[in-house]
Amino acid sequence: MRNYEIMFIVNPNATDEEIDKINGQLEAVITGAGGEIQKIEKMGKRRLAYDVDKFREGSYVLFAIGANGDIIKEVERRLRVMDAVIKYITVRTDEDVRRFEKIRSYRQKRAARRGSGERPASPAQSAEEAMQ
Amino acid sequence: MRSPREKRPPGQKQYYRRKKVCKFCVERIDSINYKDVKLLSQFVPERAKIMPRRISGVCSQHQRRLNDAIKKARNIALLPFATE
Structure with a gap:
């Protein structure tokens, strides 16, 4: 099983x-084949960066699933057939997630060895602040 | 609080010239995600080309991840391929 x-x-x-109907259909395909739905997120309407099938905007939907290649193949086939879906992308996430965890555990180990909290506790937060 | 002397190692003066640093290393951003348009768009100037490393100062590892993320984002119309 991959994510x-x-x-x-x-x-x-x-x-x-x-949109809910499409989501329901895909959900049925995935769970029916033994896949696992981790998240379904409707990201709402957004302007597209370029025209797709003469549309300037579109509603984004994000599925996070645990599945195998066959399920992905079937889901992608369905997406291709659906008229309402104008574009899709599938990204494998488990390898990336594993990499982050490795980095994170390494960093924690290093921080523990130094034995002091001189680094900011949550780097994500400081990054957000910098962006604003 | 630590004294300022402790923060600066003795060899500091050698590196005085302003050095570009990798944003991702400094801010410890591990995940360069294709969905994070706000982050990625900092690295695509007006023409929507990917900013080269020599300008942005991003390290090679992070530049590679950044390239992947930008290309994925382009694929799903979050970022443009090119602008007129």
Whole structure:
């Protein structure tokens, strides 16, 4: 079992119910084949960076799933067939997540060896502050 | 509080010239995610080309991850391929 993220863009004219219907169908495909849904996130309508099928905006939906190659193949086939879906991307996430954990544990070990809290406790927070 | 002397090691003066530093190393941003448009767009100037390392100062490891993330983001229309 591997972790994937599938993000797709739905036609901006599609209603909320239509999006829910698509989500429901995909959910059924994934769980039916033994996959596991970790998250379904409707990211709302966004402007596209470039025109896709003459649309300037689209509704983004993000699925985080645990699945294998066959399930992904089937889900992608479905997405291709659906008229409302104008673009999709599948990204494998488990390798990245594993890498972060390795880095994080290494960093913690190092901080413990130094035995002092001279580094900011949460780097993510300081990064956010810097962005603002 | 530590005294300022402790923060600066003795060899500091040698490195006085302003050195570009990798944003990701300094701020300890581990995950360069393709969904993080706000972060990625800092590295794509107006023409939407990826900013070269010699300008941004990003280290090679992070530049590689950044490239991957930007290309993924382009694929799903979060970032443009090119602008007129």
